[in-house]
Structure formats: C-alpha cells, structure tokens
Amino acid sequence: MRISRSRVAKTIAATLAVGVIVTACGSERGQEGDGGKPFVFGAAGDPRSLDPSLASDGETFRVTRQAFEALIEHEPGGSEMAPGLAEKWSSNDAGTEWTFNLRKDVKFHDGEDFNAAAVCANYDRWYNWKGVYQFDAISYYWQKVFDGFAENENEELPESNYAGCEAKDDHTAVIKVNKATANLPGGFSLQAFAIHSPKAIAAYEKDKPSGAADAINYPKYTQEAGTVAGTGPFRIAKWNKGNKEITLEKFDDYWGDKAKVDKLVFRTIDTEDGRRQALQAGNIQGYDLVAPGDVKKLADQGFQVPVRDVFNIFYLAFTEEQNKAFADKKVRMAIAHAIDKENIVNNQLPDGGKVATQFMPDTIEGYSEKIQPIKHDPAQSKKLLDEAGVKNLKIDFCYPTEVTRPYMPAPADIFQIMKSDLEGVGIKVNPKPMKWNPDYIETTRDGKCGLYLLGWTGDFNDGYNFIGTWFGGYQKEWGFRDNTVFKAVKAAGAEPDVAKRVELYKKANEVIMDYLPGIPISSSPPSIAFGKDVNPPKVSPLTQENFAEASFK
Structure with a gap:
C-alpha cells in the first residue's frame, strides 16, 4: 500500500x-x-x-x-x-x-x-x-x-x-x-x-x-x-x-x-444529568461524554469510566459574509483576545484538556510548534476595535441545545462564558440557541450565523482530515475567500509523500492562523x-x- x-x-x-x-x-x-x-x-x-x-x-x-x-x-x-x-x-x-x-x-x-x-x-x-x-x-x-x-x-x-x-x-x-x-x-x-x-x-x-x-x-x-x-x-x-x-x-x-x-x-x-442519574439508578448500562465533574464521582461509586485520548478540536467560528465587520482582521483578533480560553479549559473541560493554538490537536503530525497562543487581553481587544473604527458591534451568536459533544461538554455554559467575555469589551451579543439536529448543523453550514460554536473529532489519522475539512477552498460556513490559505491547504493535501506532507501541514497551519478564520479554543479527552x-x-x-x-x- x-x-x-x-x-x-x-x-x-x-x-x-x-x-x-x-x-x-x-x-x-x-x-x-x-x-x-x-x-x-x-x-x-x-x-x-x-x-x-x-x-x-x-x-x-x-x-x-x-x-x-x-x-x-x-x-x-x-x-x-x-x-x-x-x-x-x-x-x-x-x-x-x-x-x-x-x-x-x-x-x-x-x-x-x-x-x-x-x-x-x-x-x-x-x-x-x-x-x-x-x-x-x-x-x-x-x-x-x-x-x-x-x-x-x-x-x-x-x-x-x-x-x-x-x-x-x-x-x-x-x-x-x-x-x-x-x-x-x-x-x-x-x-x-x-x-x-x-x-x-x-x-x-x-x-x-x-x-x-x-x-x-x-x-x-x-x-x-x-x-x-x-x-x-x-x-x-x-x-x-x-x-x-x-x-x-x-x-x-x-x-x-x-x-x-x-x-x-x-x-x-438529552441532558447529561438525566443520563448520569439513569446510570446510577441501574436503568442504563452506560453513556458517553461524561461531565468532567462526574468522572471521579462515578468511578468512586464503582462504575467503569475509561477516558479517551485527545483527538478533537473545539473552535469559535466567524462567518464573514454574515457579518461584514469580520472582514477586518483587527475585529477577528479583537474577539480572539476577548475570549478567555484558559477559563473555559479549566472550568468546563475534563482533566487533560488543553488550550488550542491551531485547528488540529498536538497529537496529529503536522501540528506547528511555531504558532503562539493568542492571549486573553481585554484591553488589547478594545484597542483593536477602536483601531478598526467599530463601535456598538452586534453579533448573532449561535450555539446548540439538547446535545453534548466530545469537544464541547456543556454548550450553553460555554456560550455564557464567551458572551460575558465579549460583552466585557463592548460587543453586544444576540443569542441564537438551536436544536442540534437538524437546525444547528444546517444553519451553521449554510452560513447563517455570525459566530458559532463547533468542533471536530477526527475520522481518520491524517492532518488533512482536520484543516482540509474546512480550509481547502471557499465554504459558506466560514464565508471567507483567501487564496493564500486555500493554496497552502490544497498543496498539503495533494502531496503524496507523507514526510513532505507533514511539513506542508505545519506551514498551512501557520498560514491559517495568520489569517484567523476562527478561534481554536481547546482539545480535550472525553x-x-x-x-x-x-x-x-x-x-x-x-x-x-x-x-x-x-x-x-
């Protein structure tokens, strides 16, 4: 082969x-x-x-x-x-x-x-x-x-x-x-x-x-x-x-x-509490995506609670065509500085969660060590919004309900944290909660949300399954057109030599984060x-x- x-x-x-x-x-x-x-x-x-x-x-x-x-x-x-x-x-x-x-x-x-x-x-x-x-x-x-x-x-x-x-x-x-x-x-x-x-x-x-x-x-x-x-x-x-x-x-x-x-x-x-209570009552034999705070509790009670290795990315996405303000990189960077990713990782994710710097976890070959994390800095966020000439910025912010994802254990709670972060730098947030299937998936894929929460768990073990999924060409869910990004990702995906491809993935990750089409938040072990x-x-x-x-x- x-x-x-x-x-x-x-x-x-x-x-x-x-x-x-x-x-x-x-x-x-x-x-x-x-x-x-x-x-x-x-x-x-x-x-x-x-x-x-x-x-x-x-x-x-x-x-x-x-x-x-x-x-x-x-x-x-x-x-x-x-x-x-x-x-x-x-x-x-x-x-x-x-x-x-x-x-x-x-x-x-x-x-x-x-x-x-x-x-x-x-x-x-x-x-x-x-x-x-x-x-x-x-x-x-x-x-x-x-x-x-x-x-x-x-x-x-x-x-x-x-x-x-x-x-x-x-x-x-x-x-x-x-x-x-x-x-x-x-x-x-x-x-x-x-x-x-x-x-x-x-x-x-x-x-x-x-x-x-x-x-x-x-x-x-x-x-x-x-x-x-x-x-x-x-x-x-x-x-x-x-x-x-x-x-x-x-x-x-x-x-x-x-x-x-x-x-x-x-x-x-469709609630994590409901699943946990059913397990504890002996009505069920198990459930996936255990809340971080319940892992030790269930293990202490004698239940089997294995932890998976990290193979996912959770991100906050911009849809540039839905909100024209996002076309300015200063605005995108201002939002990135406003979000306290460490707070989310420390308080919402299970032990072993990591702050993400790029759109693939560090367990995948092609991850770039050169990319530095974007620090939580509300003052810098306000400064960038001023430089962009943006006042009273309003954003439609979509998040899913009735669901738990491996990369996102409590969507509503994480949304509230981000909403508070954004309002702290003067951005007005219009919440748009939606049922996961089919509303949320179809709405985000169709480019109808200004900001939205989503993530990815790898289907198979290659970096293209992450960055190639989103950035190999124009997609409505991201709503941007940047040939520098598209060419870098396509070049990596078309390289038949695995060693060369891995190096091209690293370069592509650097190009993607320089453009900043969204904000990688975290990777975590469900x-x-x-x-x-x-x-x-x-x-x-x-x-x-x-x-x-x-x-x-």
Whole structure:
C-alpha cells in the first residue's frame, strides 16, 4: 500500500463524536448471546438519518455503524486502519487507483450478496447525485473527500475527483480518482461511505429528498426502519421517534463474530444529568461524554469510566459574509483576545484538556510548534476595535441545545462564558440557541450565523482530515475567500509523500492562523461510563465502538 498503515497508527486518535449511553430494560439479567434484556445505548441527541450517506454527525454514525460497514475499518479500540469489507487494499504509485480485495460469503440484511458490483453501485450512486442531494447538508462527506458530482448543479462546486469504479471480478473492486489526495485511504473508512445493498439502493431512488438548503426534507426511507440494508452485526429494526428510541436486532447471518446480545437500543436522553442519574439508578448500562465533574464521582461509586485520548478540536467560528465587520482582521483578533480560553479549559473541560493554538490537536503530525497562543487581553481587544473604527458591534451568536459533544461538554455554559467575555469589551451579543439536529448543523453550514460554536473529532489519522475539512477552498460556513490559505491547504493535501506532507501541514497551519478564520479554543479527552454489570466494548479513540462486543456479566 502506497500510504503506510503504520503511519496511521502513530498518532493516537480519539473521538468522532456522539453522546450515547447504554441502558438496560427489564428486571431479569440475561446471559451473553441469550437475548435476555436489550442493551440500550442512550444518545445525547437524535440521529439525523438511517442512511449514513446522508449524514455528517456522530449521533447518526454511532447508530448506523452497528448496521453498516465500510471497505476499511479501524482496529477495535485503536486508530490503525484495519480490514473491513475489504480484506486487503493497495494503491498505485500515483495514488489514483485503489484496489480492494473483498471478503467472500458476506450477506446484506435483505439477503443480497455482497460483491464488487455492490461496491461500485454505491460509489456510482453518490457520484451521480443530483438536485437536493448536492446540498452539502446532505452530501457533506462526499464533497469533502471527492469534491463534486458527475453533473454539478452549483457553479461553486469543484470538478469531481472521482473517476469511476470497476468490478474486475466478484471480489475485486477498483476505485479511481483523478489526482492523489490525503483524504485517501482514510476516506474509504468513513461511515458515510459504508456499503448498502444494491436492492436497497434501487428502493432509495423512489424516495428523494426535497426542500431548500436551509429546510431539507429527508427521504422517508431514512426516517423509518424497513428499507436500509447493510452488512453489519445488527440490522435496524425500528425507529420510535415518539419515544426517541431506535432498536437494532442481531443479524444471524453476519460474516464475522456474532453480536453477544439479541437487541441493541439507542435511546435519546438529552441532558447529561438525566443520563448520569439513569446510570446510577441501574436503568442504563452506560453513556458517553461524561461531565468532567462526574468522572471521579462515578468511578468512586464503582462504575467503569475509561477516558479517551485527545483527538478533537473545539473552535469559535466567524462567518464573514454574515457579518461584514469580520472582514477586518483587527475585529477577528479583537474577539480572539476577548475570549478567555484558559477559563473555559479549566472550568468546563475534563482533566487533560488543553488550550488550542491551531485547528488540529498536538497529537496529529503536522501540528506547528511555531504558532503562539493568542492571549486573553481585554484591553488589547478594545484597542483593536477602536483601531478598526467599530463601535456598538452586534453579533448573532449561535450555539446548540439538547446535545453534548466530545469537544464541547456543556454548550450553553460555554456560550455564557464567551458572551460575558465579549460583552466585557463592548460587543453586544444576540443569542441564537438551536436544536442540534437538524437546525444547528444546517444553519451553521449554510452560513447563517455570525459566530458559532463547533468542533471536530477526527475520522481518520491524517492532518488533512482536520484543516482540509474546512480550509481547502471557499465554504459558506466560514464565508471567507483567501487564496493564500486555500493554496497552502490544497498543496498539503495533494502531496503524496507523507514526510513532505507533514511539513506542508505545519506551514498551512501557520498560514491559517495568520489569517484567523476562527478561534481554536481547546482539545480535550472525553470520558465514557459503563455500569458495573457490563462487559463493555473496546473503547475507541475514534468513538467507533462496536457494540456487538458488548454483553452483560
């Protein structure tokens, strides 16, 4: 393989996102594999879609990952890429042709056979998306990894880097791209590119999304069980939206190790206190994203509370086109000096949290030691606002509700701290709280917020998965156009030599922070809690837990 797998394992990764808990229903304790009581995993927020191709959030992927598999996965409990539906993979020297040797005797949940034709049917489906499918709220990851589509309907979309898929035989698929990219092979491990049954894909075509970019109506098949079909150890059986509960059932024809419980339930409990209390009451077996102040308390009570390694960035973003004042770097720098990042890290994040200096954690190769932190300095902030000639600056400040993120354990509390900091230097803040799914994600991505809180947990172990996600070209969510930034990031992403690429990442980070499109706040190690009677799955630094491993003691 042209890009070494050992390189990917070098950096310990940590969370792709999601707040979920494990809850058990019923009074009788079951045994491994006997289907006694369901293993209930309580989520911090509702998923967006049962089709992971149409999602970009961890709340969705935590659910769909149990039912769908990609060509490449990650080792249990680690960050090294490992065989998924492909037993082996390799690329040509140019990095433009990827060959996958596929597993045999794999069945989809609807009884269809998995083969190379199914792989190509999926990739060609995404490449040929039209209409609403081309909104980045729907096809976010396709656009991040493969750029545009067969026929772009938006002039701002770049030409697609996808050059086709060939089924050489039943168990050999070849995916081609026009030019090498640092997004591969990691992109092939994304849940958004998990493989669906061709029979299901045909059914999807009868039920398309509708609406506008800021008000999308998702296809019916994505909102209720019955149509989607993957190859995972569980199949999706039911989505009871009234009870905020998704039920998955053990797939008896799974090609690998069978699930140890017959039912897995994801239930949304949208407050951290509610999740903790349910665990303590014995109603659930665990939950993700434990509040920093609860970690020791739960451990002292005998609960299992493993801590993940740092693999995320939390940031405050500017949308320049939404608020013209942000076009002046002095204003952006004034806001950066106004925010007390150390206060947030010390009082809102778990032990091990760090103040960020750039848009990737220091656990990723390509992090630049040359970049100095922007100090909290209200006097300097006021001075810069005066120099910019800005008086009575008003800002729409968006923040999410009903959710907890690995990089942002208490969004409303963090917002209040930042609001106070900004008002302390004379900036008026207009709060705009929004429900995480779908309102907040779609509004921020559509460039409708002046300031907003967001972050990122790495999908795979390469610096481009961080800075390339945001700064490889114009995006509405940032609303700025600076070719110096774009060229620096693109140059790094196109470099096939890993050592050279790492050095280019360092330079790109320096260019990004010189422009200051937003304010990196922190990186932090999130915790996950499990009950005393649970054999938990291996905790993943990428939050890619496989709940087929879970059982009751």
